[in-house]
Amino acid sequence: MAELPKTFEPRAIEDRWYAHWESTGLFRPHRPDATPFTIVMPPPNVTGSLHIGHALDNTLQDILTRRERMRGKDALWVVGTDHAGIATQMVVERNLESQGIKRADIGREAFLQHVWEWKAQSGGAITRQLRRLGASCDWANERFTMDEGFSKAVIKVFVELYNRKLLYRAKRLVNWDPKFQTAISDLEVENREVPGHMWHFKYPLEGGQTYTYVEKDADGNVTLREERDYISIATTRPETMLGDGAVAVHPDDERYRPIVGKLCEIPVGPKEHRRLIPIITDEHPDPNFGSGAVKITGGHDLNDYGVAQRNGLPMYRLMDSTAHMRSDGPSYAASAERAQAMVRGEQVSPEEVDALNLVPEAYRGLDRYDARKQVVADIDAEGLMLQVEDKMIMQPFGDRSGVVIEPMLTDQWYVDAETLAKPAIEAVRSGNIAVVPETWKKTWFNWLENIQPWCVSRQLWWGHRIPAWYGPDKDDESYREIVQGGVGKARVFVSENEADIRAEAAAYYGLAPDQIVLEDSDEAGAAGLRWLDEPNPSVVLWRDKDVLDTWFSSALWPFATLGWPDNTHDLQRHYPNDVLISGFDIIFFWDARMAMQGFEFMGERPWKTLYLHGLVRDAKGQKMSKSKGNTVDPLGLIDQYGADALRFTLAAMESQGRDIKLDEKRVEGYRNFATKLWNAARFLQMNGVGASESIAAPEASLPVNRWIIGEVVETLGKLDRAFDDLRFDDMASAIYHFVWGTFCDWYVELIKGAFDEETKRVAAWAFDQILVMLHPLMPFITEELWNANERPYELIVAKWPAPEASIDADAKAELDWLVRLVGELRSARTELNVPPSAKLHLFAADASEATAARLDRQFATLQRLARLESIQLSTFAGAGAAQVVVDEATYALPLEGVIDLAAERDRLAKGAAAAEKERDSLAVRLGNPNFTERAKPEAVEKARADHDAKAAEADRLRAALERLG
Structure with a gap:
């Protein structure tokens, strides 16, 4: 028996035991015949560091994994990191720029080499930090979303979805980040309220027409009647007026009924080429907001995009990838003429619409905000500005770039999420997937039943390259032209490997596979057609430059980490997973998408239970943010109080989806709890109490010993129920009150000076049960105390309690009475200031x-x-x-x-x-x-x-x- 030090010092214990567990393979002991238990860690970004949300999420997962391991199961906790497309590219670009190197200067291949070098040197920070927390993952089989096996799965899913008509390329409105020059997801957009302006402009009616504008109050009384030759609109983004397709009013708005169907003039640009746009009706405008008339710029506003789609309005792209006004394409005069032809009913191809540049030459090349100033000044100078209001407006910012997001029409790849969502909806509705807490079911249904196409392409270099190649369309008149850059129609070829691409293209063009040239260059004009170049005719295909959204690859996590598409042993044993623990904030972006892909490719739910926890807030309940200065560093808390104290705090405060108000005093309190346990172990050790000789409870005749055995049985029952119900707060409460109150404050006090052989056996057994029950929540101190006595095996693989005992009613009644009486007498003495010695x-x-x-x-x-x-x-x-x-x-x-x-x-x-x-x-x-x-x-x-x-x-x-x- 090794004598315990007087003071409990967590750091040395944590480092020593974690290294031992991992090096000896105890996180996944060899149990090929045991019942499997599987949980996958939401893969943290490879660029990341441990924040308090990670600490909560992974503590809960570790608690479940450690308990199932102790129950004898083949417990697999899959661990890995996400390649984090934008975040990683941003980090590496910043590193290169500090050396005077630009990404564009070195090219894709060299840049990616730098990324892999960075990943090898610095990409493991968060996994090292997870070890500090005590995460007992299967590190021997750690995965990365860009590793060879996982990448194989990602490409196969893309190709399969394409072949199943569930993935396609289309031009739609996306969140465009001008700094990173890529589409981003809604999750990566942060809406902030900022000071802005609302400009009110006149849109003159065609040919100086007039109408009687009538304003009425709530009772229908006329408050204003005047002749107008314009319709008034208001906008917070005047630069987008250049791309207007219509002005819309509500169909019930009587004020504008005389001019619905007529044309009005966009009041900006050269007068001789001013564009006329129709006045239409749509349910979108609010008659009670502003003038009730709304300009519709479908190519640069999400709401307008819907109106434009419903009404068949043209949508024009005004800006380039850096949010400067376009400088490419035909002249403004030619573009305006073709746009006007559409208003007159002429058919214009989508390719031509996309090529039109409706930015007057005076604004071309300007930053969008400089263009805004110029547009406002020019309209004001012409006397067509009615007023300008100072106004707080909501603006979308890229959460990493910090710049204002520009809604923009671009060609992207989309997944038919509506079709994929159906099995995921039914699984939750039927109970095939349990959602805990159940209140989140409503959110699940609401989002999936109204789901939009999922944009899965990103204009980055770091990520899974889209396995698509483009060549000329034989049926298009311009098939001889270059297809890259939008000139001519393109034929797309999608496959997992280049050999299949060549074979498919060769069959399409009537050539041999060796006559298909695959060009993987980022340079424009690389692909085209040399159709009749004798004696060796050939077709050059250009590879898609985009990569896949990180969420696309991580949606495969529950099965691709287990070896899919190969039918591996792990895949057969560990899919579906048992439970997924996730923050509620990624229910749409990750959880639901895993369900969709799991059903589509495995024909089975990805996990049996989805557990959604809340956010960790500060002690006052405020959301943590760096700007507020109220973030909490979990590593700092671990340094100060130990990993066990932080883990126990997070578990004790996790109450099925409610947000956690993290107060450092709670962490300090649970450090004191660990010290209490340590001191109890030392007391027992000094009184000759060693390791228990059995899992079953010893025979006992003394009431105090029969009582503590019953208390262990009762606590274990509470603990097992809490695990079954995924009530982490109840787990912590049950073991805390038993250890601190029942065992340390009462049992230890009751047996002082009375350590006969029976009491030693019972005390040893009861304390061992404490260590086993507490281990999932506080693994380090319990392992240390367990091994203070000679043991044949480590606590991490000890058997979960099976006391084979019952509660002795008589002993319980008597000892409960004794505890209550002593407690009341002590309280009376304390309240009345009776001297302790009296x-x-x-x-x-x-x-x-x-x-x-x-x-x-x-x-x-x-x-x-x-x-x-x-x-x-x-x-x-x-x-x-x-x-x-x-x-x-x-x-x-x-x-x-x-x-x-x-x-x-x-x-x-x-x-x-x-x-x-x-x-x-x-x-x-x-x-x-x-x-x-x-x-x-x-x-x-x-x-x-x-x-x-x-x-x-x-x-x-x-x-x-x-x-x-």
Whole structure:
């Protein structure tokens, strides 16, 4: 038996045990015949570092994994990292720029080599940090979304979806990041309220036409009637007026009924080429907001895009990839003429519409904000600006780039998410996938039942390259022209390898495979047609430059990490996974997409249960952010208090989806809990208590030992129920109260000085059960204490408790009574300032025969724990005694001569009055709607907490005063 140090120091213990567990393969012991248990870690970004959200998410996963491992299962916790397309490219570009190197200067291949070098040197930071937390993952089989096997799965899924008509290329509106020059997902957009302006402009009616504009109040009374030759619109982005396709009004808006169907003029650009656009009706405009008329710029606004689609309006692209006004394409005059031809009903091909540049030459090449200033100045100079308002507006920013996102029409690859979503919807509806807590089902259904096509392409270099090649379309008149850059129609070829691409293209063009040239250059004009170049005719195909969205690859995580598309042993055993633990904030972007891909490619749900936890907020309930300065570094907390204390805190505060208000004092409190456990182990060790000899409970005759055995059984039942229900807070509560209150505060106290052989056996067994039950939550300290005694195996692979014992009702009743009586007597002494050294006489009135017998049997224990001189079965006839009631008996502790009774009564009365005054003052404040409705939520919550605390204090002091009689 190794003697435990006096002080519990977590860091050395954590480092030593984690290295031992990992190096000896104990995170996944060889159990080929055991029941499998599988959980996959949401892959953190390879660029990332451990934040408090990761700490919560992975602590919960580790708790489940460690427990299932102790239950003897083949527990597999899949671990890996995500290649994090934008984030990684940004990091590497920044590193290169610090050396004076631009990505564009070195080309794709050289840049990707730098990325892989960075990944090898710096990409493992977060996995090292996860080890500090105690994550018992299967590190021996760590995955990366860009590793060879996983990449094979990603490409196969893309090709299969394409062949199944579930993936296609289309021109749609996307969130465009001008800094990174790529489409990004909604998840990567951060909406912020910023100061802005609302400009009101006149759109003159065609040919100077006029109409009677009538404004009415809510009762239908006419408040304004005037002749107008314009329609008024308002916009926060005047530069987008150049791409307007129409002005829309609500169909029920009587003010504009006379001019619906007529044309109005966009009031910007050369006068001789001003464009006319129709005035249409649509449900989108709000008649009560502004003028009720809305300009429709389908190519640069999400709402307008929907209106344009519904009404068949043309959508024009005004900006280049850096959000500067376009400089390419035909002249403004030629573009405006073709746009006007469409208004007159002429058919114009989509390719021609896309090529048109409706930016007047005066604005071409300008940054969008410089163009905005110029557009406003030019309209104002012409007298067509009605007014400008200062206004707070919501603007979308790229969460990594920090620049304003520009909605933009681009060609992208899309997945038919609506079709893929159907099995995922039915799985949750039928209970095939359990969602915990169930309140998230509504969100699941709402999103999946209204899901939009999923944009899966990104204009980056780092990521899975899209396996698509383009060549000329034989049926198009311009098939001899270059197809890259949008000139001529393109034929797309999709396959997993170049040999299949050549074979498919050769069959299409009527050539031999060696006459198909695959050009993988980023340079424009690389692909084209040499159709009749004798003697060796050939076709050059150009490879798609884009990569796949990171969420596309991570959606395959539950099965591709297990070896799919190969039918591996792990895939057969561990799919579907048992549970997924995820933050609710990625339910759309990852969880639902995993379900969709799992059903599509495995024909089966990806996991049996989806557990969604809340966010970790600061102690005041505010969302953490660097700008607020309220972020919490989990590694700092681990350094200060130990990983076990942080893990226990997060588990104790995780209450099925509710946000966690993380207060460092809680972490400190659970560090004290670890110290309490450590000190209990030292006490037992000093009294000759070693390792238990059996998993089953020992035979016991003493009530105190039969009682603690029953308490272990009861705690284990609570713990197992909490695990079954995924109630992490209940897990922590059950074991905490048993360890701190029942075992350390009572059992250890009750057996002091009475360590016979039976008690040693029972104490050893009970403490071993504590270590096993507590291990999933606090793995480091429990492993250290377990191995303080000689053991044949480590705690991490010990068997989950199976006590083979029951609760002894008589022993439980007696010891519960003893604990309550001692607790009441101690509280009375404390509240009345009785000196700790004072030994008191105890009078027991109205005690039943059973209570009298208990008082007799427990006399020595009561004497020691309650500091008693004697116990008499009679009523105390005098005055000045503290009284407590336990069951049917009333107990009196005479205090005459022990304390100053008058002074104590005065102290208690004053304290109670002061507490009541503060309580009542807070009650008045909380009853005032001006406070509860207008104050910050955290201030109201604090006032309620203070009120409850003062009310409890007043009650306690009044009760103590009443005890003195």
